[in-house]
Amino acid sequence: MNSPKVLCVGVITVDTIALVDKYPGEDERVVAERIIRAGGGPASVAAVTLARLGIATAISGVIGDDEDGKFVLETFKSEGIDTTGISIGENPTAGSVVVVSKEHQSRAISTRQPPLQVKPNTFATEIARSADWLHVDQVGVKQLSTLGITRGMGPKISFDAGYDISEFDSSSVDLFAPTDKSLLKRNSELALESALKKEGDFGKNLVVATQGSNGSAGYSIKEGFVVAQPFSVEVVSTLGAGDVFHGALVAQMYENRTLSEALRRANAVAALSCRGLDGQSAIPNLAELEKFLKEKA
16 A cells, blocks of 8 residues: 555544435425435545545544444445554444435435544554645544644645634645635625635635535635636535545645646536435546546536
């Protein structure tokens, strides 16, 4: 196995996902078209995305000593992901129950997500020091100090800022990637372009906002404001598409692509992932991505 170039740190879950025509009402039972079990979690899905795109990747997080834990380990290993940075905690492996509605093209999620119980192990620390990029989610970002990583001292840092970021110092990371809604909430007086520019100029970094079905937008001091249009595919579920986007974006940054090209390619990877019910099964490999982009050119 090649030495990991990217380490993803954060949430590892096992999801049970049901596809239904419409959400059940109170005390109502509906028949699911499909029910599947799949790996999930922002850092986990990003790691699978990176691996599918040919980037040597490692994952660090906590799982339980249980069947779900064994399931995710087998899943990562089948993708060629280095799992030595995973620790075994006292709690069960985190999990979610997800109901996907075809009628609304949305999902409802109930999560059992225990807090991180242990510090990253020595393998994770060693990988972090030698990697080119460190990608963290809302749990992984809290482990940066434990890993001994700060911006400018070690790997470049990417933060999937999909949760509350009101107090986060965006200058502490090289790639700050919130949703457009969370970014605008943080900069309530500004439009999206101005908010991206404000954050990028302040942090002297790359700032990217995901916009769901509307694509993505970003800003860097070098390239300015960039917008990338979405791709149209037959959508089964958008579960995990944002996590896929972030993994694909880090892959493009690792390959030193321009911001405009990185956003376009990450949009394509995220769109293709929506062909599957879960967040991982339909993530394209590099050959599938190139074929799709050629068809759309």
